[in-house]
Amino acid sequence: MGITSRKEREKEEMRRLILDAALRLFREKGFDGVSIRNIAEAIEYSPATIYLYYKDKSEIYFALQFEAAALKRDHLLPAAAFEDPWQRLIEFGRRYIDFGMKHPDLYDLLFIIRSPMESIENQDCWKLGIATHAFFVETVQACVDARHFKSTDTETIAYTLWCHAHGLVSLFIRERMRMYPEEKRAELAKRSFDMIVKMAESL
Amino acid sequence: MGITSRKEREKEEMRRLILDAALRLFREKGFDGVSIRNIAEAIEYSPATIYLYYKDKSEIYFALQFEAAALKRDHLLPAAAFEDPWQRLIEFGRRYIDFGMKHPDLYDLLFIIRSPMESIENQDCWKLGIATHAFFVETVQACVDARHFKSTDTETIAYTLWCHAHGLVSLFIRERMRMYPEEKRAELAKRSFDMIVKMAESL
Amino acid sequence: MGITSRKEREKEEMRRLILDAALRLFREKGFDGVSIRNIAEAIEYSPATIYLYYKDKSEIYFALQFEAAALKRDHLLPAAAFEDPWQRLIEFGRRYIDFGMKHPDLYDLLFIIRSPMESIENQDCWKLGIATHAFFVETVQACVDARHFKSTDTETIAYTLWCHAHGLVSLFIRERMRMYPEEKRAELAKRSFDMIVKMAESL
Amino acid sequence: MGITSRKEREKEEMRRLILDAALRLFREKGFDGVSIRNIAEAIEYSPATIYLYYKDKSEIYFALQFEAAALKRDHLLPAAAFEDPWQRLIEFGRRYIDFGMKHPDLYDLLFIIRSPMESIENQDCWKLGIATHAFFVETVQACVDARHFKSTDTETIAYTLWCHAHGLVSLFIRERMRMYPEEKRAELAKRSFDMIVKMAESL
DNA sequence: CATGAATGAGAGTTCATTCAT
DNA sequence: GATGAATGAACTCTCATTCAT
Numbered sequence: 001m002g003i004t005s006r007k008e009r010e011k012e013e014m015r016r017l018i019l020d021a022a023l024r025l026f027r028e029k030g031f032d033g034v035s036i037r038n039i040a041e042a043i044e045y046s047p048a049t050i051y052l053y054y055k056d057k058s059e060i061y062f063a064l065q066f067e068a069a070a071l072k073r074d075h076l077l078p079a080a081a082f083e084d085p086w087q088r089l090i091e092f093g094r095r096y097i098d099f100g101m102k103h104p105d106l107y108d109l110l111f112i113i114r115s116p117m118e119s120i121e122n123q124d125c126w127k128l129g130i131a132t133h134a135f136f137v138e139t140v141q142a143c144v145d146a147r148h149f150k151s152t153d154t155e156t157i158a159y160t161l162w163c164h165a166h167g168l169v170s171l172f173i174r175e176r177m178r179m180y181p182e183e184k185r186a187e188l189a190k191r192s193f194d195m196i197v198k199m200a201e202s203l
Numbered sequence: 204m205g206i207t208s209r210k211e212r213e214k215e216e217m218r219r220l221i222l223d224a225a226l227r228l229f230r231e232k233g234f235d236g237v238s239i240r241n242i243a244e245a246i247e248y249s250p251a252t253i254y255l256y257y258k259d260k261s262e263i264y265f266a267l268q269f270e271a272a273a274l275k276r277d278h279l280l281p282a283a284a285f286e287d288p289w290q291r292l293i294e295f296g297r298r299y300i301d302f303g304m305k306h307p308d309l310y311d312l313l314f315i316i317r318s319p320m321e322s323i324e325n326q327d328c329w330k331l332g333i334a335t336h337a338f339f340v341e342t343v344q345a346c347v348d349a350r351h352f353k354s355t356d357t358e359t360i361a362y363t364l365w366c367h368a369h370g371l372v373s374l375f376i377r378e379r380m381r382m383y384p385e386e387k388r389a390e391l392a393k394r395s396f397d398m399i400v401k402m403a404e405s406l
Numbered sequence: 407m408g409i410t411s412r413k414e415r416e417k418e419e420m421r422r423l424i425l426d427a428a429l430r431l432f433r434e435k436g437f438d439g440v441s442i443r444n445i446a447e448a449i450e451y452s453p454a455t456i457y458l459y460y461k462d463k464s465e466i467y468f469a470l471q472f473e474a475a476a477l478k479r480d481h482l483l484p485a486a487a488f489e490d491p492w493q494r495l496i497e498f499g500r501r502y503i504d505f506g507m508k509h510p511d512l513y514d515l516l517f518i519i520r521s522p523m524e525s526i527e528n529q530d531c532w533k534l535g536i537a538t539h540a541f542f543v544e545t546v547q548a549c550v551d552a553r554h555f556k557s558t559d560t561e562t563i564a565y566t567l568w569c570h571a572h573g574l575v576s577l578f579i580r581e582r583m584r585m586y587p588e589e590k591r592a593e594l595a596k597r598s599f600d601m602i603v604k605m606a607e608s609l
Numbered sequence: 610m611g612i613t614s615r616k617e618r619e620k621e622e623m624r625r626l627i628l629d630a631a632l633r634l635f636r637e638k639g640f641d642g643v644s645i646r647n648i649a650e651a652i653e654y655s656p657a658t659i660y661l662y663y664k665d666k667s668e669i670y671f672a673l674q675f676e677a678a679a680l681k682r683d684h685l686l687p688a689a690a691f692e693d694p695w696q697r698l699i700e701f702g703r704r705y706i707d708f709g710m711k712h713p714d715l716y717d718l719l720f721i722i723r724s725p726m727e728s729i730e731n732q733d734c735w736k737l738g739i740a741t742h743a744f745f746v747e748t749v750q751a752c753v754d755a756r757h758f759k760s761t762d763t764e765t766i767a768y769t770l771w772c773h774a775h776g777l778v779s780l781f782i783r784e785r786m787r788m789y790p791e792e793k794r795a796e797l798a799k800r801s802f803d804m805i806v807k808m809a810e811s812l
Numbered sequence: 813c814a815t816g817a818a819t820g821a822g823a824g825t826t827c828a829t830t831c832a833t
Numbered sequence: 834g835a836t837g838a839a840t841g842a843a844c845t846c847t848c849a850t851t852c853a854t
Contacts, residue, residue, distance in 0.1 A: 030317065032235035035848060046815045048851080057849065111379055112315065114233060133382060156394040159383075160402075163395060164363065166379075167370025176314050176369075179336055191356065192363040199363075199402040210837080217838095238823060249840045251826080260824070416834095436723065438641035442828060452836045454830080463828065517785055518721065520639060539788060559800065565789075566801045566808075570769065572785075573776025582720050582775075585742060586768075597762065598769040605769075605808040616816080623817095644844060655819045660846070 015053050017043050019067055022060055027105040031061070031113060062125065068106035069128040075099040076132060085142035090197055092139055093165055097193060100169030101186075112170055136162070149203040157203060164196050218256050220246050222270065225263050230308035234264060234316055261319045265328065268318070271309035272331040278302040279335060288345035293400055295342055296368055300396060303372030304389075315373055339365070352406040360406065367399050421459050423449050425473055428466055433511040437467070437519060468531065474512035475534040481505040482538060491548035496603055498545055499571055503599060506575030507592075518576055542568070555609040563609065570602050624662050626652050628676065631669050636714035640670060640722055667725045671734065674724070677715035678737040684708040685741060694751035699806055701748055702774055706802060709778030710795075721779055745771070758812040766812065773805050 021042040025034040036057060040047040054060045076095050082088040100107040110129070140158040143149060151157060168189055171177055177185050224245040228237040239260055243250040257263045279298050285291040303310040313332070343361040346352060354360060371392055374380055380388050427448040431440040442463060446453040460466045482501050488494040506513040516535070546564040549555060557563060574595055577583055583591050630651040634643040645666055649656040663669045685704050691697040709716040719738070749767040752758060760766060777798055780786055786794050 030235075032233065036850085037848075047849085048815055048817095049813080051850075052813075112373070112377055114231075114377065130382060151398070153394065153398075156391065156398055159391055160367065160395040160398050163370035163374065163399075164367045165370065166374055167366035167368065170315070170373055171366065171369055174315055174317065179333060188359065188362055191359045192366060195354070195356075195359055195363050195406075196367075199406060202405040203398075203402060214837095239825080240822075250824085251840055251842095252838080254825075255838065436641075438639065441826080443826085453828080454836055454838095455834080457829070458834070518779070518783055520637075520783065536788060557804070559804075562797065562800045562804050565797055566773065566804050569776035569780065569801060569805075570773045571776065572780055573772035573774065576721070576779055577772065577775055580721055580723065585739060594765065594768055597765045598772060601760070601762075601765050601769050601812075602772075605812060608811040609804075609808060620816090645846080646844075656845085657819055657821095657847080658817080661817070666845075 011053070015063070018050060018053055018060065019063055023064060023067070023105070026064070026109075030105075031109075065109050066125040066128070068103070068109045069125045069132070071103065071106060072099055072110065073128060073132050076135070079139075080135070085139055085146055086148050089139045089143055089161075092136060093161060093193065093197070096165050097169055097189070100165075100173065101189075104173035107169055107173060111166060112174065149200070151203050157200075161196065161200065164192075168192060214256070218266075221253060221256055221263065222267055226267055226308050226312070229264070229267070229316065230311050234319065264319060268312055269328040269331070271306075271312045272328045272335075274306065274309060275302055275313060276331055276335050278306075279338070282342075283338070288342055288349055289351050292342045292346055292364075295339060296364065296396065296400070299368050300372055300392065303368075303376065304392075307376040310372055311376060314369060315377065352403070354406050360403075364399065364403065367395075371395060417459070421469070424456060424459055424466065425469055429470060429473070429511070432470070432515075437511075437515075471515050472531040472534070474509075474515045475531045475538070477509065477512060478505055478516060479534060479538050482541070485545075486541070491545055491552055492554050495545045495549055495567075498542060499567065499599065499603070502571050503575055503595070506571075506579065507595075510579035513575055514579060517572060518580065555606070557609050563606075567602065567606065570598075574598060620662070624672075627659060627662055627669065628673055632673055632714050632718070635670070635673070635722065636717050640725065670725060674718055675734040675737070677712075677718045678734045678741075680712065680715060681708055681719065682737055682741050684712075685744070688748075689744070694748055694755055695757050698748045698752055698770075701745060702770065702802065702806070705774050706778055706798065709774075709782065710798075713782035716778055717782060720775060721783065758809070760812050766809075770805065770809065773801075777801060 018039060022034065022039050025038055025042060029038075036047050036050055039060075040050055050060075054063065076092060076099065079088055079091040079095055082091050137154065137158045140161070141154045144152050144154050144157070149157060172185065172189065177188075180188060221242060225237065225242050228241055228245060232241075239253050240250050242263070243253055253263075257266065279295060279302065282291055282294040282298050285294050340357065340361045343364070344357045347355050347357050347360070352360060375388065375392065380391075383391055424445060428440065428445050431444055431448060435444075442453050442456055445466075446456055456466075460469065482498060482505065485494055485497040485501055488497050543560065543564045546567070547560045550558050550560050550563070555563060578591065578595065583594075586594060627648060631643065631648050634647055634651060638647075645656050645659050648669070649659055659669075663672065685701060685708065688697055688700040688704055691700050746763065746767045749770070750763045753761050753763050753766070758766060781794065781798065786797075789797055
């Protein structure tokens with residue numbers, strides 16, 4: 001078992017190495033701009049070596065999507081610590097946007113990129129995403145249960161808040177805010193978040 | 204003149220053919236995923252023929268973007284007919300979302316696709332977009348002037364509403380609403396629009 | 407006959423137009439760098455029109471080679487005016503080098519470029535070249551007859567002088583004189599010509 | 610070490626294969642007339658393979674030029690053994706011409722072919738050429754110092770001799786001696802060399 | 813386990829050339 | 834007589850991928 005597990009561990013480390021490099025490169029040059037060769041060079045292995053760990057390029061893609069989903073979950077999870085559902089919801093939103101701003105490529109991967117036909121592999125990723133989304137909806141539900149809103153249409157409330165957050169992040173990371181001077185964008189996003197919170201309060 | 208105009212027309216038809224094919228392909232596979240060859244095959248011409256009508260790949264892209272911007276403006280413009288700014292704003296929002304739903308590829312092109320560094324050529328397109336955006340902001344301003352909102356932060360109000368609308372459309376057209384059954388999605392979008400309108404009223 | 411000859415004349419003018427443009431372009435961008443399209447644009451006709459006057463690209467090439475040969479002959483011919491064979495020879499040499507310096511592309515065409523298999527067409531050109539060369543050899547012979555040299559090996563004398571002149575011109579136009587500062591090259595060439603003349607005197 | 614060196618050797622052999630094919634093609638069709646595909650076909654490999662050994666087309670060109678320069682130096686160097694500067698000079702000239710006749714493609718590459726703007730890479734080649742040229746000029750200078758010529762214009766003497774040698778070789782290898790029967794050409798060249806030597810003696 | 817070597821396929825683009833009008 | 838439209842073939846170069854070692 002010792003040997004087997006060490007091998008397992010080494011294999012895992014190698015996958016890590018590949019994914020980290022891939023992720024960094026995707027960040028820099030976009031998904032289409034990165035080649036297997038680029039990744040191989042980045043980790044100082046030969047291109048052929050990559051294929052020992054991932055069947056093909058799209059498997060790397062799926063693995064990354066899973067990574068992204070996990071990272072996102074980890075980024076959002078601390079919101080669960082807030083006992084008050086309303087505070088929890090706010091924190092969740094703040095963290096959601098923060099995640100998108102800090103990891104634009106991951107966000108892109110999860111919510112914008114048109115994926116190359118989702119095979120079975122990324123079902124795990126999908127489950128993760130579902131779970132995180134469920135946590136979000138439950139939080140909204142908790143607010144509803146706590147009579148925080150006049151409206152009781154949990155589904156629509158959750159969806160509406162999501163639309164706003166997603167719109168905010170994706171306009172930003174796909175560079176559609178050029179009519180606003182660069183240095184004002186972050187602040188505008190911040191003000192908009194505060195505003196939607198206010199708006200939600202009077203729902 | 205007869206011959207000239209027929210030739211002109213035929214040339215125009217060919218450009219149409221190219222643009223339509225290109226548009227469909229761009230949306231399916233993204234800008235980088237589409238090759239001149241692909242487009243040529245789609246319209247059953249040789250690759251070289253494309254170059255008789257468009258200088259290079261990005262010129263096709265710019266032509267499409269310009270068309271999309273013009274179509275969008277035409278789609279939104281009727282909102283200007285409403286005299287009451289608040290009604291005008293609502294109509295504008297409704298039409299914005301409607302445009303995105305009806306012409307997902309055009310919306311994609313304008314607000315989602317990662318473009319090849321926009322050179323001077325598509326300034327026209329850019330101006331068009333700016334103008335339409337300005338109309339939107341002015342409408343919000345008119346509402347503010349009419350004391351429709353408690354808040355007077357026009358910029359943030361406009362931006363927040365835009366975020367919601369863009370988020371709604373882009374989650375839809377980039378298929379990130381799979382957790383909702385297909386037949387419910389349109390209705391959910393509708394309810395969300397109504398909700399944001401309500402929320403805005405109490406701004 | 408009037409109509410026919412006018413048509414003939416017009417056809418000739420068009421050929422002139424094409425050749426002149428081609429020549430200018432070859433000068434600027436080299437033979438390989440020029441396309442039929444380039445030539446067509448230069449004379450503001452369509453590429454297809456060129457084909458009404460020349461069967462294909464290499465026919466233009468051959469026509470140009472003939473042009474070059476004729477131009478060269480015209481450039482050298484005035485040397486014939488000198489009655490003294492020695493003066494005639496010197497003048498011939500001077501003019502030969504002058505031609506190469508003033509029309510590097512023509513010289514290139516005639517003496518350096520590896521031609522695309524010489525078909526029957528450029529036989530005319532070949533004859534012209536032969537004739538000019540014969541004139542040169544005859545001049546040398548005249549010097550020999552006039553006991554200008556001790557040596558009587560006309561063939562070798564002519565060939566040796568030609569080698570020098572050709573070497574001088576071709577090192578210059580194929581840019582192999584970079585070890586000499588640009589501004590000194592012309593003068594060096596001049597001094598070398600004077601030197602070979604001197605050397606020939608003591609042959 | 611065995612394996613490594615064998616691999617090294619194989620790699621070197623492949624480069625040889627490419628360079629040999631390229632050299633032959635360049636000389637037949639000129640630099641612009643040769644495509645990577647041509648070279649690949651000649652050695653019966655795929656075009657992509659070429660890129661494993663040379664970054665691009667001009668790197669092949671530079672590699673060849675460097676080789677040619679080195680070979681030429683090696684061919685000329687033995688002349689240095691002659692102590693008497695005049696004998697040294699004669700031997701140098703003889704070897705220069707001999708090199709051109711024996712390796713027409715290399716000579717072509719070095720002194721005739723129109724090269725793709727030489728970047729920094731082939732500086733080595735350039736230096737080699739400069740050095741060999743310097744050796745030549747020094748030899749002429751030594752003759753001058755030894756009062757071998759009446760003229761003391763070393764630069765012009767060297768240049769004039771070079772012109773003759775270059776003209777002789779390049780008329781030959783670019784096939785501009787067709788007016789002389791094939792079997793007489795070599796002898797004519799020989800006689801011309803002897804003649805220029807004589808002429809130089811009386812300088 | 814890792815890789816060097818190789819390649820087919822395909823990218824954008826340009827070219828000489830043809831042909832119906 | 835002139836041309837607009839079209840194309841097959843070629844260009845340089847990169848990519849994902851395979852396979853023998």
